[in-house]
Amino acid sequence: MLRSVRSSLRPSRNVGARYAVNSRVLRAAYTSTALGVEPSKLEIQHAPQLKPKPDPSELRVFGKIVTDHMLSVPWNVLTGWGTPRIHPFGKVLLDPHASVLNFAQTCFEGFKAYRTPSGKVALFRPDMNMKRMQTSAGRATLPQFDGEAMLELIKQLVRLEKDWVPSKPGYSLYVRPLLIGTEGTLVVNPPSDALLTVICCPVGPYYPEGFKPIALYGTTEFIRAAPGGIGSYKLGANYVTGLVAAKEAAKHGCPQNLWLQGPNHLVTEVGTMNAMAVFKHPDGTIELATAPLDGMILPGVTRNSVLALAREHASGNSRIEGLPDNFVVSEREIPMKEVQEAAKAGALVEFFGTGTAAVISPVNRIRYLDEDVHIPTGPDGMGPVSKSLWQRLVAIQTGAIEHSWSVVV
Numbered sequence: 001m002l003r004s005v006r007s008s009l010r011p012s013r014n015v016g017a018r019y020a021v022n023s024r025v026l027r028a029a030y031t032s033t034a035l036g037v038e039p040s041k042l043e044i045q046h047a048p049q050l051k052p053k054p055d056p057s058e059l060r061v062f063g064k065i066v067t068d069h070m071l072s073v074p075w076n077v078l079t080g081w082g083t084p085r086i087h088p089f090g091k092v093l094l095d096p097h098a099s100v101l102n103f104a105q106t107c108f109e110g111f112k113a114y115r116t117p118s119g120k121v122a123l124f125r126p127d128m129n130m131k132r133m134q135t136s137a138g139r140a141t142l143p144q145f146d147g148e149a150m151l152e153l154i155k156q157l158v159r160l161e162k163d164w165v166p167s168k169p170g171y172s173l174y175v176r177p178l179l180i181g182t183e184g185t186l187v188v189n190p191p192s193d194a195l196l197t198v199i200c201c202p203v204g205p206y207y208p209e210g211f212k213p214i215a216l217y218g219t220t221e222f223i224r225a226a227p228g229g230i231g232s233y234k235l236g237a238n239y240v241t242g243l244v245a246a247k248e249a250a251k252h253g254c255p256q257n258l259w260l261q262g263p264n265h266l267v268t269e270v271g272t273m274n275a276m277a278v279f280k281h282p283d284g285t286i287e288l289a290t291a292p293l294d295g296m297i298l299p300g301v302t303r304n305s306v307l308a309l310a311r312e313h314a315s316g317n318s319r320i321e322g323l324p325d326n327f328v329v330s331e332r333e334i335p336m337k338e339v340q341e342a343a344k345a346g347a348l349v350e351f352f353g354t355g356t357a358a359v360i361s362p363v364n365r366i367r368y369l370d371e372d373v374h375i376p377t378g379p380d381g382m383g384p385v386s387k388s389l390w391q392r393l394v395a396i397q398t399g400a401i402e403h404s405w406s407v408v409v
Contacts, residue, residue, distance in 0.1 A: 037073060037081045037149040042156060047088040056168055059204035062357060063174060067161040071153055071198040074182075075143045078192075084153050086160060092197065095184035099191045104237040105181030107136035110356050111301065113158050113173040113200075113409070115165050116399030121158060122406045123175070124397045126151055128301045133177060136233040141190035142179050150177070154198055155409045161200050162409075169398075170205035174357075206358035211381030213364035216258040216270060217249035218336060220369070224259040224269060224296075231268075231296040238298075242272060252367050258336075265336040265368075267291060273353030273361060274303040277334055278385045280347045286324045288385060292331040302354040305396075305405065306389050307331070322388030336368055343373045350383025351375045359397075360390040 047068040054065050070089045074082040099105040109129040113121050130147035137144060154175060158165075165173040177198045181191030222245045225231020230238055242257075249257040256271040267275050268291050276290045288310050291297050310329045312318040342348035353361040362382050366373040377383055382390065395401040 036146050037084065037153070039084065039149050039152040039156070041083050042153060043083055043085045044156075044160070045085065045087040053164060054202060056166065056171060056204060059166075059171065059202055062203055062206075063176070063201045065202060067164045067173075067200040067202070069157065069160055070200075071157045071196075073150075073153070073196045075194040075196070076192065081143070081145065086153075086157055089199065092195065094182060097184045097186050099181035099183050099185060099189075100236075102186065103181070103188060104235070104240075105140055105142065105191060106179065106236040107133060107140050107142060107234055108176060108178045108236065109133045109234060111175050112203075112356065112397070113165050113175060114398045114406075115167045115172075116406075116408070118399070119167075120399070120408050121162050121165050121173075122397075122399055122408045123155070123158065124407075125301050125305065125405045126154065126175075126407055128304065129177070132234060132299060132301070133179065136235055137179055139230060139233045140181075140235055142181060143194050145196070150196070157198055157200065158409045164200060164202050166202055166204075172203055172397075174201045174203045175199075176201065203357075206361070207381075211360075211362055213362040213375075213377045213381050214256055215254040215365040215367065216256055216363055217252045217254035218260050218265070218366055218368035219245045219248065219257040220260050220265060221248070223261060225261075227295055229296070232293065232298055234298060239272060246271065254365075254367055258366055260336050261296065264333075267334040267336055267339065268297060270353035270361065270363070273355035273358070274298065274300045275351070275353055276303075276306070276386075277339055277342075277351045278349035278383060279342055280349050283326075285326045285328055286349060286385065287328050287330055289330040289332060289334055291334060300354060300356075302356055302359060302393075305393055306354050306360075309389055309392055310385075320388050320392050322384060322391075336366075339366070340368060340371075340373050343375060348375060350377065350386055352383065352386045359393060360386050362386060 050068050066089050068089060069086050071086050073084040094101060111124060111126050111129045113123050116122050130151050134144060134147055179194060179196045182195050183191040183193040224242060245257045258270055259268045261268045269275055274290060276288060279287045281287060293299050307329055313320045313323050314327045314329055339348060351363040362377055364375050364377050396403040396405055399406055
């Protein structure tokens with residue numbers, strides 16, 4: 001098999017033909033189950049000296065402190081996924097013309113491990129992250145992998161680093177899988193070599209002193225995503241483009257921006273989070289609304305979890321204390337004009353973002369077209385709907401409530 005693959009990769013006088021042949025070989029390699037990740041071959045190299053665990057006060061900056069070990073799994077178009085290794089945390093060696101450095105050929109994920117009341121360590125919905133990472137890899141023409149096999153390797157890493165999972169409420173271990181193209185080439189092409197790494201970072205609560213509602217700047221001069229683009233994938237290229245929008249927001253006194261799309265200024269995302277609005281309608285119905293997954297919105301795991309819990313309450317299958325009885329959940333377009341008019345009419349109950357890092361991020365003001373849209377928040381900084389959903393979600397994440405979403409390692 002390898003001989004036939006190598007022969008198909010031999011130089012050809014016809015560059016176009018060679019590219020077409022190479023592309024067929026790459027596609028075959030990506031989908032080959034024979035070249036998959038094999039957890040049974042995992043090699044573990046322990047760090048010669050373990051670092052002292054940080055004091056909680058050192059975890060105020062997200063993702064700066066890393067644990068003792070990391071996971072690495074190389075991939076090659078001819079041999080498939082190589083031997084997985086857990087080894088001491090260290091630098092990754094890359095050629096200056098590696099495809100990840102020149103063409104942003106990378107995707108990543110982020111989820112958390114929590115210390116449960118019984119002292120065990122549990123991951124929150126990691127299967128969803130693996131599925132999303134497979135989708136992102138496909139969009140970036142990075143190699144496919146078996147999500148269950150990769151998750152088993154990640155569990156092994158978290159088990160090894162279990163002492164890094166903080167026991168203090170609100171704290172967790174952030175897990176960051178990263179897949180990059182490592183082939184040294186200046187040809188824009190699917191890579192012949194790639195590397196998947198996983199690191200872990202102990203992190204504190206996003207709001208260590210309690211929830212602090214933030215102000216948003218309604219961004220109309222830049223766009224985060226467009227139909228048919230990469231907005232629904234967790235690719236590195238999606239995040240660097242948001243930095244200039246955040247800088248512009250800061251000029252207007254806002255720590256974060258609200259992405260508004262198209263001529264109707266549709267609400268899409270809050271910085272790097274999914275956006276949600278709560279409206280009160282004339283008949284008394286309370287509506288939790290968020291943008292639909294139309295190809296421009298990242299299918300956030302926290303977004304999915306919040307909507308699922310809200311729908312369970314709305315259907316009566318699993319009631320959540322604090323949520324109203326007359327309650328509906330919508331995935332629909334939300335023009336910023338609707339938010340603005342609802343706020344003026346007193347019909348905007350609250351507005352918030354959802355994401356892995358903060359879980360829930362309440363908003364108290366949106367600067368939109370040189371006008372401030374003021375949004376009500378409770379005395380503790382949260383609105384009534386987001387607070388109730390946040391309490392249920394955190395209880396599941398930390399194991400206070402038994403749920404299938406909490407996966408003990």
